[in-house]
Amino acid sequence: MLTRTFTDRTITPPPRRSRARRALVFGTAGLLASAGVTALAGTAAAASTLGAAAAEKGRYFGTAVAANHLGEAAYASTLNTEFNSVTPENEMKWDAVEPSRNSFSYGSADQIVSHAQSRGMKVRGHTLVWHSQLPGWVGGLGASDLRTAMNNHITQVMTHYKGKIHSWDVVNEAFQDGSSGARRSSPFQDKLGNGFIEEAFRTARTADPAAKLCYNDYNTDGVNAKSNAVYNLVKDFKARGVPIDCVGFQSHFNSASPVPGDYRANLQRFADLGVDVQITELDIEGSGTAQANSYTNVVNACLGVSRCTGITVWGVTDKYSWRASGTPLLFDGNYAKKAAYTAVLTALGGSGGGGGGGGDAACTVTYSRTNDWSDRFNGQVTVTAGSAAITGWTTTVTVTSPQKISTNWNGTPSWDSSGNVMTMKPNGNGSLAAGASTSFGFTVMKNGNSSAPAIGSCSAS
Ligand code: G3I
Numbered sequence: 001m002l003t004r005t006f007t008d009r010t011i012t013p014p015p016r017r018s019r020a021r022r023a024l025v026f027g028t029a030g031l032l033a034s035a036g037v038t039a040l041a042g043t044a045a046a047a048s049t050l051g052a053a054a055a056e057k058g059r060y061f062g063t064a065v066a067a068n069h070l071g072e073a074a075y076a077s078t079l080n081t082e083f084n085s086v087t088p089e090n091e092m093k094w095d096a097v098e099p100s101r102n103s104f105s106y107g108s109a110d111q112i113v114s115h116a117q118s119r120g121m122k123v124r125g126h127t128l129v130w131h132s133q134l135p136g137w138v139g140g141l142g143a144s145d146l147r148t149a150m151n152n153h154i155t156q157v158m159t160h161y162k163g164k165i166h167s168w169d170v171v172n173e174a175f176q177d178g179s180s181g182a183r184r185s186s187p188f189q190d191k192l193g194n195g196f197i198e199e200a201f202r203t204a205r206t207a208d209p210a211a212k213l214c215y216n217d218y219n220t221d222g223v224n225a226k227s228n229a230v231y232n233l234v235k236d237f238k239a240r241g242v243p244i245d246c247v248g249f250q251s252h253f254n255s256a257s258p259v260p261g262d263y264r265a266n267l268q269r270f271a272d273l274g275v276d277v278q279i280t281e282l283d284i285e286g287s288g289t290a291q292a293n294s295y296t297n298v299v300n301a302c303l304g305v306s307r308c309t310g311i312t313v314w315g316v317t318d319k320y321s322w323r324a325s326g327t328p329l330l331f332d333g334n335y336a337k338k339a340a341y342t343a344v345l346t347a348l349g350g351s352g353g354g355g356g357g358g359g360d361a362a363c364t365v366t367y368s369r370t371n372d373w374s375d376r377f378n379g380q381v382t383v384t385a386g387s388a389a390i391t392g393w394t395t396t397v398t399v400t401s402p403q404k405i406s407t408n409w410n411g412t413p414s415w416d417s418s419g420n421v422m423t424m425k426p427n428g429n430g431s432l433a434a435g436a437s438t439s440f441g442f443t444v445m446k447n448g449n450s451s452a453p454a455i456g457s458c459s460a461s
Contacts (some may be wrong), residue, residue: 001065048352053350060310103269110165131186158207181229222260248280263453264301271307285326292343299347362386385432392430396456402447411440
């Protein structure tokens with residue numbers, strides 16, 4: 001599945017002021033951005049909300065919003081206090097806005113847009129052309145009619161919201177999962193062929209020239225066959241002058257699909273094509289420190305890519321999440337801030353309570369694939385102390401089953417019950433002078449899966 005022989009993970013450090021624990025992860029490619037992050041953290045008063053902290057980093061921090069919850073006081077106040085961008089979770093989808101042909105209903109979507117606008121929040125548009133939540137009449141059209149209907153839908157909806165949407169998901173989820181890199185079957189793909197994406201983007205540019213036009217998908221968060229297919233699409237569009245401004249990475253994570261080790265590198269390679277990248281539907285199933293660390297990794301990856309313009313989490317509270325049982329969001333069902341919330345705010349340079357002076361023990365990790373064979377690869381994690389000396393460090397390496405870590409060196413490992421998570425500590429004396437580095441390594445048996453491991457945050461003592 002993974003074709004590259006080298007992957008690199010770069011996550012910028014959360015400028016912690018207080019806790020000695022937990023830390024910073026970043027690599028060479030992120031040094032420039034990281035330097036900026038560090039400088040800012042030392043001088044600015046820390047922001048105390050997600051939106052304000054992200055804004056200080058030149059980014060937005062948004063959430064998916066459902067119109068039918070806006071009347072709930074705690075929902076609205078959490079939204080209004082913490083976020084500065086919203087994405088209608090379902091209200092702008094085709095079945096909501098054009099349930100029957102040429103009959104448009106914008107009520108719920110308008111409610112969200114006006115709520116946002118009156119509070120100075122930005123709005124992401126989601127989504128114009130998608131195989132799902134498509135009313136039945138669309139699938140029944142012949143090719144010529146479908147083309148007309150698609151272009152009409154894009155034009156009508158974008159015109160209605162002209163000037164109010166910062167970025168539109170013009171086409172959503174057009175590629176298959178797995179190793180084929182092929183297009184997903186849909187009425188658009190099946191009847192209009194590969195050219196439907198290009199046509200949609202061209203129509204969108206004409207309808208609202210000021211809106212950023214995004215392609216949005218899931219399981220494209222690391223380097224893999226599906227993200228390679230999207231990459232090739234974007235590269236081709238840029239080469240031929242087809243309008244496209246951004247790529248959305250949905251970033252729905254859980255233990256079966258953790259934050260990939262090459263997440264930042266993947267964002268960066270898209271940015272290098274000349275498009276913005278956005279994290280559009282972030283949620284991470286789990287709880288406690290593990291969930292918090294994964295959120296930290298995602299935020300730091302975005303901060304490490306200068307063209308990563310914002311992050312949207314896929315809901316305000318766990319209780320209304322599309323996968324509520326996985327408690328994947330930043331606020332629990334009672335709107336209490338979770339550890340994941342504090343981790344995100346801290347990574348953004350904000351202060352979620354705790355205060356404290358600088359100079360605490362901290363470390364960063366970078367990952368690289370140092371060897372690659374057909375059946376296995378070697379990974380190396382380099383641990384670097386922050387601006388203060390440290391006496392010990394801990395990080396984790398998580399592989400995706402059926403992968404197995406068969407060997408490791410230069411560290412002292414312990415394992416979770418699944419055998420997929422290796423927690424690594426120093427081999428003997430873990431002291432590192434400020435800025436000094438050490439590395440440990442491991443071999444991953446692919447067992448058919450070549451994806452990069454997820455590397456946890458670095459905790460220093
Ligand atoms: O509103 C009706 C309600 O009246 C009815 O009683 C109930 C019974 O099923 O359904 C309600 O609608 C549901 C709707 O969410 C609102 O809760 C739909 O059945 C349900 O299918 C819909 O799910 C949405 C899903 O997209 C549909 O594919 C989720 O809320 C939404 O979070 C999810 O979002 C997608 C993104 O758009 C694209 N990327 C993946 C992401 C997660 O699946």
